[in-house]
Amino acid sequence: MLMCPLLFVQCIDQYEVDVPPGYTSRLAIDGLASYTDEFSQVSVAVTRLFDFTAAGAKPAVLKRVDLMQGDRNAQRLDKLSDSKFGIIEVPNALDFSPGNGEFFHVRVETHEGILYESTPEPLMHTPPILGLTVDTILREIIHPITGFARVPYLQFKLDTDVTSPYILWKVRFTGFLTPAITLDLSEVVLFGDEDLRSSALREHVIYEKRLDNFPNGYGIEVEQFSLSPTAHDYWRQVLETINRTGNQFEAAPGIVRGNISNLSDPEDEVYGYFYASQRQLRYLYIAPASQK
Numbered sequence: 001m002l003m004c005p006l007l008f009v010q011c012i013d014q015y016e017v018d019v020p021p022g023y024t025s026r027l028a029i030d031g032l033a034s035y036t037d038e039f040s041q042v043s044v045a046v047t048r049l050f051d052f053t054a055a056g057a058k059p060a061v062l063k064r065v066d067l068m069q070g071d072r073n074a075q076r077l078d079k080l081s082d083s084k085f086g087i088i089e090v091p092n093a094l095d096f097s098p099g100n101g102e103f104f105h106v107r108v109e110t111h112e113g114i115l116y117e118s119t120p121e122p123l124m125h126t127p128p129i130l131g132l133t134v135d136t137i138l139r140e141i142i143h144p145i146t147g148f149a150r151v152p153y154l155q156f157k158l159d160t161d162v163t164s165p166y167i168l169w170k171v172r173f174t175g176f177l178t179p180a181i182t183l184d185l186s187e188v189v190l191f192g193d194e195d196l197r198s199s200a201l202r203e204h205v206i207y208e209k210r211l212d213n214f215p216n217g218y219g220i221e222v223e224q225f226s227l228s229p230t231a232h233d234y235w236r237q238v239l240e241t242i243n244r245t246g247n248q249f250e251a252a253p254g255i256v257r258g259n260i261s262n263l264s265d266p267e268d269e270v271y272g273y274f275y276a277s278q279r280q281l282r283y284l285y286i287a288p289a290s291q292k
Helices: 229-242
Strands: 002-005 026-035 040-049 057-059 062-069 084-089 103-110 115-118 121-124 129-143 147-161 166-176 182-192 200-210 218-226 260-262 274-278 280-286
Touching: 026 103, 026 115, 026 260, 040 062, 040 103, 062 084, 103 274, 129 218, 129 280, 147 166, 147 218, 147 280, 166 200, 166 229, 182 200, 182 229, 218 274
Parallel strands: 026 274, 121 274
Antiparallel strands: 002 182, 026 040, 040 057, 040 084, 062 103, 103 115, 103 121, 115 260, 129 147, 147 200, 166 182, 166 218, 218 280
């Protein structure tokens, strides 16, 4: 299982990136087509990387972004901001109607007529989250003065059936310090086990947080998605790159290849991934009196 903190990321290794001659920028396209019993949602973020750093990410000037369902007609996505496109509708209100066995991909067109397209991704069925619980455990940490110390941690566990051996969880932890001030943390957690012998995960640990004082309680929200093998491999590479510790035995980082390509120039490296999955959600709130 891999965990990725989204808010505070510190890179230990430093790498020099050689930009090939003639390339001053690359496109990054990330997106998701998901559905619940209540609505269908598509979101796509498109940015242009000028110096291959987060600071160099700029909105791409695009003509259109379309969602494709199999070989059917394209569904134009609304422009939500300079870099984000999407649409939210009730099921069956659009030409695309998510269902098992369907394949989706996106097509991006610039004003210069350059076309980018993702490979088709199956719309994965995701079983519901059957249970979400929390326990308090003790972890040994190194204290600068007293040496080893036993510190209480919150350990969140999840129950779910498994229809695919590849699962992605988006975890959001909120500590309510005052009615107006909160501590918000987010992580992406990945599970993959091709040799999984059971059709269920029970009391599976997905997140841990040091137990601090939250006078107004705390809560955790978990989104669950099933992934295709190729989508899982992409997320695995992303999280391994982000979670590097600088250990000498780690493999050297490389380009994380997604499923987006430039139809006009196959040699152009395009970053990002577009996938499709049913979305399941579970929320747990712990009141102040229950923390003790």
